Amino acid sequence: MQTAIEFVRQPWPWYISGMAIAAIMLTLIFFGKHFGFSSNFKALCAACGAGKASSFFDYDWKAQKWNLWFLVGSMIGGWLTANFLSNGEPVQIAESTIKDLATLGLGVPTGIQPAEIFNFSFLFSAQGILLLAGGGFLVGFGTRYADGCTSGHAISGLSNLQLPSLISVIGFFIGGLVMTHLLYPLIFKI
Amino acid sequence: MKVLKFILVGIVFGIVMTKSEALSWYRIQEMFRFQSFHMYGIIGTTVVLGAISIFLIKKLQLRDISGIPIVIIPKEKSVARYLIGGTIFGLGWAMTGACPGPMFVSLGYGVGVMSVVIISALFGTFFYGLMKDYLPH
Numbered sequence: 001m002q003t004a005i006e007f008v009r010q011p012w013p014w015y016i017s018g019m020a021i022a023a024i025m026l027t028l029i030f031f032g033k034h035f036g037f038s039s040n041f042k043a044l045c046a047a048c049g050a051g052k053a054s055s056f057f058d059y060d061w062k063a064q065k066w067n068l069w070f071l072v073g074s075m076i077g078g079w080l081t082a083n084f085l086s087n088g089e090p091v092q093i094a095e096s097t098i099k100d101l102a103t104l105g106l107g108v109p110t111g112i113q114p115a116e117i118f119n120f121s122f123l124f125s126a127q128g129i130l131l132l133a134g135g136g137f138l139v140g141f142g143t144r145y146a147d148g149c150t151s152g153h154a155i156s157g158l159s160n161l162q163l164p165s166l167i168s169v170i171g172f173f174i175g176g177l178v179m180t181h182l183l184y185p186l187i188f189k190i
Numbered sequence: 191m192k193v194l195k196f197i198l199v200g201i202v203f204g205i206v207m208t209k210s211e212a213l214s215w216y217r218i219q220e221m222f223r224f225q226s227f228h229m230y231g232i233i234g235t236t237v238v239l240g241a242i243s244i245f246l247i248k249k250l251q252l253r254d255i256s257g258i259p260i261v262i263i264p265k266e267k268s269v270a271r272y273l274i275g276g277t278i279f280g281l282g283w284a285m286t287g288a289c290p291g292p293m294f295v296s297l298g299y300g301v302g303v304m305s306v307v308i309i310s311a312l313f314g315t316f317f318y319g320l321m322k323d324y325l326p327h
Contacts, residue, residue: 008209014228017210018235024203025236026243031195032254034262037291041315048312056319069193070200071294077204078213078298085205091216094225101219112214113287118301135285136293136307138278140314143290145325146275147265150289153276154233157265159240164265164272171276172283173222179284180222 009087025155031066036152038143039064040071104188126190146171207295215287222284271327282314 012020025035042057043064051058090109098108106116122128143149146168148157154172157165207213210232221229244262246252253259265272283289286307288296293311297304318325 011211012206012209014210014231015235017206017212018232019239020202020206020210021232021236022239022243024199024206025240027199029244029247029260029262030252030254031199032256032258032260033196037289038315041290041312042319044312045316045319050316050319053316054319054322056322057316066193066196069196070203073197073200073202074204074207074291074295075200075298076197077201077206078208078295079204079300080201081205081208082299085209091211091214093216093220096225097216097220097223100223100225101216109216112208112211112216112299113296113301114215117215118296118303120303123303123306131285132303132307133310135282136310137314137317138282139286139288139290139293139307140282140311140316141318142275142277142279142282142314143311144275144315144318146272146279149279149291150283151291153272155236155240158237159244160262160264161241162264164267167269167272168276168279171273171278172280174273175277175280175282176218176222176284177280178277179281180219183281184284 006087008085011089011092021155022159025151025159028070033066034152035156036148037067037071038140038149038152040067041140042144043068104184127187130187130190142175203291204295204298207292208299213288213292213295213299218284218287268327271325274326282311 028035043061046057046059046061090111093109106114116122117128117131123132139149146153148165148168150172153165153168158169211217212229212232217226217229220226247260251259286293288304288307290311293304293308297308
């Protein structure tokens with residue numbers, strides 16, 4: 001039993017995680033739904049009355065309530081893991097990544113997220129506003145423009161062998177590579 | 191029960207995102223620098239198993255739990271919106287190290303500042319709604 005708990009508390013290998021995510025997608029399909037997380041942003045905008053400003057939000061968002069409950073569950077899952085299912089060890093990333101991140105001024109990982117970036121005092125710096133608020137804005141804008149995010153396109157869409165999803169995923173990588181390799185060195189120099 | 195089952199699947203999703211470290215900014219950086227197989231392994235396994243399963247669902251004409259035949263509605267055909275929208279999303283994904291799901295899981299995990307990322311993403315979606323008719327699709 002003890003070893004089982006220790007096993008669960010370790011980070012899971014990629015193939016276990018991949019199988020679990022496929023199972024989640026299929027469970028939702030058998031519940032008559034479609035795995036796509038970013039639709040929640042649209043539903044939340046609509047729930048806040050955005051329908052008055054744009055007809056895009058004037059739709060039956062209540063049909064998406066199941067997805068909002070899924071969202072609530074995902075937050076509980078994060079909380080449960082932090083409190084009961086984690087050994088608190090930092091993320092074991094590649095040595096080469098640690099070296100690259102050092103050139104941006106970031107230290108060796110001490111947790112699951114870089115403490116230098118995800119804190120409120122960093123948020124109120126020029127880089128912080130840009131990365132956290134600006135980055136969040138681009139995610140929210142881009143995902144609706146592309147009609148899906150990682151779950152809707154990279155997972156559900158590619159599993160359904162849809163061309164639009166392949167184009168979207170290529171876009172995700174163009175954006176991610178440009179940011180990581182061209183823009184990060186500039187942003188972290190500010 | 192109707193609501194509970196979605197909360198439960200959500201909880202599993204949150205645990206998987208955290209335990210697989212897919213919500214980690216570090217893992218996303220590793221992925222965009224091609225320095226680890228981890229994220230590719232996760233997405234690759236999911237897509238291979240997902241594609242086989244969806245093929246079988248269609249082939250065997252399976253029904254969902256309410257007895258309704260499962261239909262997966264394909265996305266409308268276009269290039270511009272997926273390529274431009276996808277690229278904008280990718281920029282934000284690398285900046286925050288989080289796609290929409292992991293943002294909320296991270297907040298639940300205790301990363302408080304993620305709330306600002308989420309509110310910004312809501313503004314981003316709202317802004318898309320306002321600009322929609324002026325953008326190439």
